[in-house]
Amino acid sequence: MPSYDKPTDQQEATRDAQGGADSRAATEAALFEAFGGVRGMVETTVPGLVFVAIYTVKRDIHVAAIAALGLSLLLGVARLVRKDTLKHAFSGVFGVAFGAVFAMMSGDAKNFYLPGMLYTLGLAVGYIVSALAGYPLMGLILGPVFKENLSWRTRNPGRKVAYTKASWAWGLILLAKSAVLFPLYWWGDVTQLGWVKVALGIPPMLLSVYLTWIFLSKAPPPIDVFAEMEAAERAEREREAEATAR
Numbered sequence: 001m002p003s004y005d006k007p008t009d010q011q012e013a014t015r016d017a018q019g020g021a022d023s024r025a026a027t028e029a030a031l032f033e034a035f036g037g038v039r040g041m042v043e044t045t046v047p048g049l050v051f052v053a054i055y056t057v058k059r060d061i062h063v064a065a066i067a068a069l070g071l072s073l074l075l076g077v078a079r080l081v082r083k084d085t086l087k088h089a090f091s092g093v094f095g096v097a098f099g100a101v102f103a104m105m106s107g108d109a110k111n112f113y114l115p116g117m118l119y120t121l122g123l124a125v126g127y128i129v130s131a132l133a134g135y136p137l138m139g140l141i142l143g144p145v146f147k148e149n150l151s152w153r154t155r156n157p158g159r160k161v162a163y164t165k166a167s168w169a170w171g172l173i174l175l176a177k178s179a180v181l182f183p184l185y186w187w188g189d190v191t192q193l194g195w196v197k198v199a200l201g202i203p204p205m206l207l208s209v210y211l212t213w214i215f216l217s218k219a220p221p222p223i224d225v226f227a228e229m230e231a232a233e234r235a236e237r238e239r240e241a242e243a244t245a246r
Helices: 009-035 037-058 061-081 087-106 114-133 137-142 157-187 190-199 203-217 225-245
Strands: none
Touching (some): 037 087, 037 190, 087 114, 114 157, 157 190, 157 203
């Protein structure tokens, strides 16, 4: 007689598929939270587009820089009104402001892009060095988002491998982006640099996020250390209550 208590192979397969789908959905949500999603990418790209477009027409560093900064501030205010997270807006405003001030003070429009380029290069080196050191930067960024903190280093080796692969992917992609932009900064003009930088704004980010999603969706699920701590605290309170009752 068939056992109705024991799940069938089809039920187990359905459950595994659902678990895999849930894991992929959770990974996708975490990545969008960490990197701001498509909207965050647009917010970091459009001010640069406005700068190069206005400079191409007006040839005025101050007008172009102020317009880019004003748009960045407007995007930040829009997030504030919608009560969205402001960390991506603040980083975008800070980056645009730094570039705008640097360009106006130096009198060279190409310097509007230099702070962001240096940040990208530094980030690329950071990803690669951290992966080589066994502390992949992607794990340090996403560990708190997945509520696993650093448990992936010692308790979940499959996650560490995935974070290491993702860090290598980010590092190499950003390094390739830098290899295109810096020669244009040194030997090209501002319009060439600006339009190429805009073109290289979203696609490399999307590729990096996609590869990270692939690596993590195939990795073991994260260990929720926050849930473990809550369970331990709850158990401790129960033991204390039992001891008091005795």
